[in-house]
Amino acid sequence: MKNNLLLLVTCLCLSVSANAQKKDKKNKVALDLIAAEPDKELAGETFNRWSIEADFGQSKGSKPYTDGYYGNNPGKFFGGIMINHVGVGARYMFSPKFGMKMNIGIDNLQEQNHSGSLPFQMQHHQLSAEGVVNLIRLFDFQKQAGRFGLLFHLGGQISRMTPQMGPQSKTEWNGGLVAGISPQFRIFKNVSVFADFIVNSNIRQHYNWDGVEFSDPKNNLAGSLYRASFGVSLALGKGKIHGDWAIIRDENAAKLDSLNNRVGEIEELMNDSDKDGVPDYLDQEQNSIAGVAVDTKGRMVDKNNNGVPDDLEKYVNNTVKENSTAATTAATENAVLQLINEGYIAAYFDTAKANPNAASASNIGFILNYLKNNPNRTVDITGFADEIGSTAYNNKLSSDRAESVKAILVRAGIAESRITITPRGEDDSVDKQSDWARRLVRKAIFTVK
Template identity: 60%
Template sequence: MKNRLLLLITLLSVSLTATAQKKKDDKKADKELIAAEPDKEITGDTYNKWSVEIDLGQSKGGKPYAEGYYMSDPDKVLGGFQLNHYGFGVRYMISPKFGLKTHLSYDDIKKLPGSESLDFKVQHIQMTFEGVVNAVRLFDLQDEAKRFGLLFHFGIQASQMSPKMNTAAAPNNKGKKELNGGVIVGVTPAIRLFDNLSLFADIAINSNIRQHFNWDGSYSERSNNLTGSLFTTSLGFSYAFGKQKIHGDWALIQDKKDKEIDALNNRIGEIETLMNDSDKDGVPDYLDAENNSIAGVAVDTKGRMVDKNNNGVPDELEKYVDKTITNNNNTNSATVTNGMLEQLINDGYVAAYFDPNKTQPTTASSDNIGFILNYLKNNPDKSIEIIGYADELGSTAYNNKLSGDRAANVKAILAKAGINPNRLTIVGNGIDDSVDKNSDYARRLVRKVVFKIK
């Protein structure tokens, strides 16, 4: 039992260590990705979530007031302005779209300059607890908005009202206090000045559901609770802090679900690309083992040109050549067919192949060399370049010599078959590294000699 418990503790420790290391590695990878591609959309804790803000502005009590008291004259649309609102807040974004904030404010509610209201002064201290919605991210407008942002906030608030002067309406209320509560809702447009500093404006409406003081400091004549309203407009600065370069309001970020949707869209795009048919042989590229087949030549289900006798020449083209060149004396047909033959030879479809470290062609390559021989005999004005290759095994110097020896041996075969050696040029091209050198089957394809018509 003791050994089992020890084993369980050990496994648990290893698991926790591995999980912690993975999180650490993921964060490191995200940071490296931001440094390399700052505009790339990514997920994770790669942005600052905390911010603090200060704001200054004006607060106006909307209702209620005793008779003869008001902040601005009712017949003036805007009224005057006074700086009587001071605020400080802290915000935390749970995700790029949603967050929480708390805000502490101090307001001196009094008549505005130029107002004909009777004098009054009420101190209002308020603390809010609110949810925040990043509207730009919610509606996926960050690319269009660029440096501009828009937040909505709403929640509950608790406040304290205290008259600061005796008035005709409230001769004995100075210094008294009343605790209120209610709801608050607001909108905050912003513009980013730097990565972690932004300028914002805020418009908020405060509604008290428990209020007995009028905004002039007097008690309401109504015995039940008042529904008081306070309107605040302010300007301020928001500063984000943390280890990252930029705040989440501005970083290019995707939620995990958005990331998954984009990944699915990318997979669909990849599938559409795979369904392309570059050589128009009726076989999609992702199934096409020979993606450069000659147009009009029959292919198998993997897009390979049919070559049942394994001589390196597609059967359908071979039959056409035999019919139109060997047995047809029509000059026009021969000219057209010779052009096709030259393309076939120059594109490497006719080749001689070799076993490892050998300079003599394989037996199966005899037909291909015979094909070149027949072409040269039928076209005595043509010369040919014989180009040898080797696979990647062995040193460069060794393979350079080996490729040249292979080309020389094919030249010797053609010369002994009656072709003037002056029409034959050899080239040793050394290593062909176009295939996986660890694949035996792939290396067979590059131990070869190919031909170029001159």
């Protein structure tokens, strides 16, 4: 009688442990995490600082003009569209937000068709050096902007004006300011297209834009020129993406993120799933029973190696008496049958596998011992599969699983005539999206008759 109750308690323990996940080798992982070097990604390592540009478009001298001359039809800002500007340049960014650029441009200014102006032609060469501000980065708008960008540039310029028509043909050098704004759009990793809208101001000018020399040589003219152009920017460097869009990580922020990640991983390793006082990364038996003594590796103490933890064995010895009645024996028998027939004793399988996993050996052994001790009993084995895969595949898999468990019992000495199998196919009683829930239905259960 004492042995029967001991067997009952033992089977309860084993049925709980059958569903536990196998122990991961976390000791080494924890040491690796602690000893790992910090990230070596530093700010600016992959930041493309250089880019070259080329553009073309339309430029117009706004003022001054001699009476009878104008660059476009009065009352119309652009008049007709004419490509009369080409330019090339190079830009260097000191940081993701600020940089400088140099540009060389050639403008050929002349009257346009239907403008009503007297004919003229002025060749204008310009060299500029400007500071550049990446407004998207300055205002921290990168995420919302996506592939779009916006640059502002301002600086100084020197230019040369050479009339191509009329009696005046000498060359004049001027200087002044230039400012502009450039919307951008990245089309490839290191290539972007842009539009550039600038205002050019000469503070020393003696020619009108039509090529006629100003009548008062003692006074300087203030000349203005507007330009609208389109161009292409190519980033140079080892970075995988154009510098204006590259993700720049601050060195300290990167180290802090790495440290936070490691702390989180170590905290996870220090979890104690079964609340036995041994952290999971050291625990070799993460399903120990609450209140049962464990060793430093989380294993339930079993000094006599009989398969029953000492604390449970002591409890049974103290509570079960030798003079138990026949009624108690019958109750124990019924309790064992209830455990089996209600699915507490089951064999479990890994994904797409027909052979039971190693953790199921004790449960199958329990059924084997029961059938040997009760030769008048038969057993029905019912196989199941989870919902992953086709219905036809899962029907066959559930049958194969039941057959596999039957074969184990037959080889262990149970007559084949005492065993029947029933494939049930998919068990859809759990959440299909949960990996842990699906583990519980990849099984074979027993019904003793």
